[in-house]
Structure formats: structure tokens, C-alpha cells
Amino acid sequence: xxxxxxxxxxxxxxxxxxxxxxxxxxxxxxxxxxxxxxxxxxxxxxxxxxxxxxxxxxxxxxxxxxxxxxxxxxxxxxxxxxxxxxxxxxxxxxxxxxxxxxxxxxxxxxxxxxxxxx
Amino acid sequence: xxxxxxxxxxxxxxxxxxxxxxxxxxxxxxxxxxxxxxxxxxxxxxxxxxxxxxxxxxxxxxxxxxxxxxxxxxxxxxxxxxxxxxxxxxxxxxxxxxxxxxxxxxxxxx
Numbered sequence: 001x002x003x004x005x006x007x008x009x010x011x012x013x014x015x016x017x018x019x020x021x022x023x024x025x026x027x028x029x030x031x032x033x034x035x036x037x038x039x040x041x042x043x044x045x046x047x048x049x050x051x052x053x054x055x056x057x058x059x060x061x062x063x064x065x066x067x068x069x070x071x072x073x074x075x076x077x078x079x080x081x082x083x084x085x086x087x088x089x090x091x092x093x094x095x096x097x098x099x100x101x102x103x104x105x106x107x108x109x110x111x112x113x114x115x116x117x118x
Numbered sequence: 119x120x121x122x123x124x125x126x127x128x129x130x131x132x133x134x135x136x137x138x139x140x141x142x143x144x145x146x147x148x149x150x151x152x153x154x155x156x157x158x159x160x161x162x163x164x165x166x167x168x169x170x171x172x173x174x175x176x177x178x179x180x181x182x183x184x185x186x187x188x189x190x191x192x193x194x195x196x197x198x199x200x201x202x203x204x205x206x207x208x209x210x211x212x213x214x215x216x217x218x219x220x221x222x223x224x225x226x227x228x
Contacts (some may be wrong), residue, residue, distance in 0.1 A: 025145070032214065034215065034216070042220070042221075043207060043218045043219065043220045043221050044162065044207065044218045044219075046215055046216070047220075049214070049215060059226075093158075093161060095216075106152060106164050106167055107152070107164075107211075108164065108214055109161040109162050109163075110161060111155075111160070111161050112161050113162070114159070
């Protein structure tokens, strides 16, 4: 089945640092990928839809200048948390599948990145 | 936008019992309804899904039923085992994005 790889799995860094998270679809091409954020004991909240070759679509309330998304190829999307602060600490998960050229496939998730800002 | 309600938020059962989790949604155009299981600190894993042209789907101990008229769908787990303990999320997809329910923490006691 479809596999989505995400890394790093864990990041601990100082406030003000920018952090890049990578999401790769390993055995299929994904014109669309999704980025979610999950706080402890809460559900997954969609942050943005990453579109290959074009601008990402951000959900209401998500700062596009804070969370930079780049989807430069059909198998890679990156999320950069710029000038991270403690309130950005969360579990970030990407997913792919279920839309665009692979709309008949289920949506599969990466392993997630636990971001801790000190 | 889509609104997904999931109940109950927590569910405790004895090993061997059945567990049922229910979700309702608001957009009648939604056509895909997956269920995910998430263990602590791990990614959500798809356990079963159903499309709008099907009323019921079963995979061993897990089944999902869909009532499009009433806009609700349910996850049924039979003969529960301790390893079924996790958080379960329902989700709904209309055009391209998934909207998740708030999750149900299932605890199966030996």
C-alpha cells in the first residue's frame, strides 16, 4: 500500500529557530499533500493543503508566513515553521493520497514530527 | 464547511465485548468515510473505510455502517482485545480534504 515518509520525527530547539519538516510519498506521486497539527488529546486539525507547483491553500487562522509550505516535486512537500516559539510546540503530521491523481486511494499519514520549542 | 460530530469521547469495555463509535456529518455531498486508529505518539492508521454507494463494509472484527439519509456512520468492533485500546477518529471527505471527528479513546480491559 501507499507509504508516506516524514522526518524528522522529533525536534527540540530554541525559540526563534526555523524548523523544516519533510514529507515524501514513497511509492506514488502526490500532486496534493496535507499538513495537520495535533495538540495533546485533541483531534487532527488541517493546517494547509500543499499543491505541487503552486501555492499552498491555508486553512482559516493559519499564518502562511509562519508556516511556509513548498511542494516542489510530485513526491516531496516541506513545511517550515519560521521563528518558532513555545506555542508552536505540537505534533505535526503530513498525509498524501485521496485527492488529485490519486483520489481513488485512501489518505495515508506520515509518522509525524513532534516539535518542542524551548 | 463540513461539521463532524463523534461520540462517545471515551469508551471502556471488557475484553471480548463489542464497541460502537458513532459519527454524524453535515454535508450531504460528502462521499468517503474512513476510520483511523491512533496509538499514543504514533500516526493515525487507516483501519477501514466506506464510500457513499455502500451501506456496510466488514473486515474481520471491524465493520462500518453508513446511513446517508441520516448522515451518520458507525464503527463496530467485535470481540475486543486489549490491543484495540487506542484513540479512534472518524473522518469525512467531500471534494478533497478530510474533516476529522474529535476522537474516541477506547480502553479495553483484560
